[in-house]
Amino acid sequence: MMADSSTARSTGRTVRQPWQVLGAPEASDLHGATPNSSEFDHVDNLIREGDYASAKAQLDRIQEGWAHSGDSIDREKLAQAGFWRSRLSRDPETHPSDNPTLRQFISDFGSDPAPGGRIWVAHVLMHYWLDNADTQADWTDFDRCFTHLFGEDEAPEIRRIDAQRRMLQGLRNRRLHGQQTANMTLTKLIERYREDTDPIIAMHVELARQLLDPS
Helix, strand or coil: CCCCCCCCCCCCCCCCCHHHHHCCCCCCCCCCCCCCHHHHHHHHHHHHCCCHHHHHHHHHHHHHHHHHHCCCCCHHHHHHHHHHHHHHCCCCCCCHHHCHHHHHHHHHHCCCCCHHHHHHHHHHHHHHHHHCCCCCCCCHHHHHHHHHHHCCCCCHHHHHHHHHHHHHHHHHHHHHHCHHHHHHHHHHHHHHHCCCCCHHHHHHHHHHHHHCCCC
């Protein structure tokens, strides 16, 4: 079992990109300067176009540039690279809990002292969840992983991801298991975040209230 998107953008779905939340550094190129989010943006574009080989090659060039620069790379950038490496390691035939690249990324950054590292793990878990939200797959183990790592995390962005995750889980439960099961999930969302003043979280709480079965 794995150690247990504002929002991320999943292939084929439009939500906010992680660096729109974290703040993108100034652009730089691959010649001498440490690559930053602009290069990761290109990786994202290639993935969205379905060109996974070029996306992996681009990510390799970014990390090779870091190695050749001799500079110390901050944890957030390393976590960004781990996020994209995990995204590129997806296998439709393999459950995420059996993905060694994803497992290593979670192990390396899931309990990182800096929220800038943890946020990228929360994003990648949310991406995997979104990729498979319409399937009949059993994601209990996956949800336990997220809850174990981030259920009590106070970082604002992670709280937003968790609120969205709970909302989508409620909608999925209603579709697959009925209103009563959905109500249990939606009620937990409301109880967890009813006092939160963040507008994105408040939106999810209000929607959860509207979706509750009046009975």
